[in-house]
Amino acid sequence: MSLRFWRRAVALAVVLSAAVVRYWIIRVRGPLELERRALWLQGTCIRVLRSIGIGYEVEGEVPQRGLVVANHLSYLDIVILSAAMPCFFVAKSEIDGWPYFGRAARAGGTLFIDRGRRASAEQVTAEISQRLRLRVPVVFFPEGTSTDGTMLKFHSSLFDPAVRDGALVTAVAIEYVLEDGRPERELCWFGDEALAPHLMRTLSGAGIRARLRFGEPRVYASRRAAADATFEEIAGMRAGVRDQAELLQHA
Numbered sequence: 001m002s003l004r005f006w007r008r009a010v011a012l013a014v015v016l017s018a019a020v021v022r023y024w025i026i027r028v029r030g031p032l033e034l035e036r037r038a039l040w041l042q043g044t045c046i047r048v049l050r051s052i053g054i055g056y057e058v059e060g061e062v063p064q065r066g067l068v069v070a071n072h073l074s075y076l077d078i079v080i081l082s083a084a085m086p087c088f089f090v091a092k093s094e095i096d097g098w099p100y101f102g103r104a105a106r107a108g109g110t111l112f113i114d115r116g117r118r119a120s121a122e123q124v125t126a127e128i129s130q131r132l133r134l135r136v137p138v139v140f141f142p143e144g145t146s147t148d149g150t151m152l153k154f155h156s157s158l159f160d161p162a163v164r165d166g167a168l169v170t171a172v173a174i175e176y177v178l179e180d181g182r183p184e185r186e187l188c189w190f191g192d193e194a195l196a197p198h199l200m201r202t203l204s205g206a207g208i209r210a211r212l213r214f215g216e217p218r219v220y221a222s223r224r225a226a227a228d229a230t231f232e233e234i235a236g237m238r239a240g241v242r243d244q245a246e247l248l249q250h251a
Contacts, residue, residue: 004053005204011051012203016100019044023107034109038086038136041108045082052203056080060214063137066168067128067159069230071151071238072141074189075101076202077174080210081139082108088131090124090140090158098195113158115144121157129161137170142227146190151238154231159223168217171230173237179207213237 019040026032026040049056054076062085070077078089089105093114096102106112111127114120131138142154162169176187187208189198202208215233220226 001200002204004206005200008052008203012048015044015047015051016104019047019104034088034131034134035086035136037107037109038082038088041082041104042086044104044108045079048079049083053206054080054202054208054210056084056210056212058084058212058214060172060216062214063168063170063217065135066132066137066170066217067162068137068139068170068172069142069154069159069234070139070172070174071234072143072146073149073174073176073184074146074187074198075195076176076187076189076210077141077146078105080174080212081172084212085137087137087139090128090138092144093120111138125158125161128158129165132161132165132167142230146188148185148188148190151231151235154227156223156227159220159226163220163223163226166219169220169226169230170217171215171233171237173211173213173215173234175211175213175238177209177211178205179209180205 022043023040026036064085068081068087070081078091081087082089088109088111090111090113091105093112095105095110096112098105111124111131113124128138140158142156142158143152144155145152159169161167176184178184178187187202187205189195215230215237218229220229
């Protein structure tokens, strides 16, 4: 392994250990409301990105409430979105069992859903409805899984609480840029790839940046309309970012 890998691995371990200490200090000082959990997770994710040498850029206005939906490329999406804004995530139930990261996600207020159980989906949609009343947005990935950059059709069920309550829905497009010229797909974590090898490659890589492009918040009349419209909006924003990058390369 390279010196860069070991330097980042040690820095990441220090940040994750310090995050545990910070969490318990916050708990001792008073009630750990949901908003404080989101702020703790945001601070942790900012430090994680610094430790592993990943930067990010934001275009558009970062939402302060409502539902936020994004395309899904990697576990890094969660870190980057949380660094950009305090928020709550809806994640698949398998993540709850991950060493350290599952506990950290739960501590930060993540809602876990078992898509194979109707009761789980109903419970999570009810909890989303309650969270939408707070001044912290709820984020989920309507594709239901991470991809290699080829977007999948958006599932509509989790849009239901926002449609029922008339809450704002904001689309955000995530893109990764590798400064050594490798395609975004090299950083995506998808399919059956194990977490550890991908994380090792990420810690060894140079010049990784993420781009978040937020759309305009909107209210939708139906969950299918919300899913279809946000899919088209994110696909369009990702295409626009790629076109601009190609123009800059050939300028």
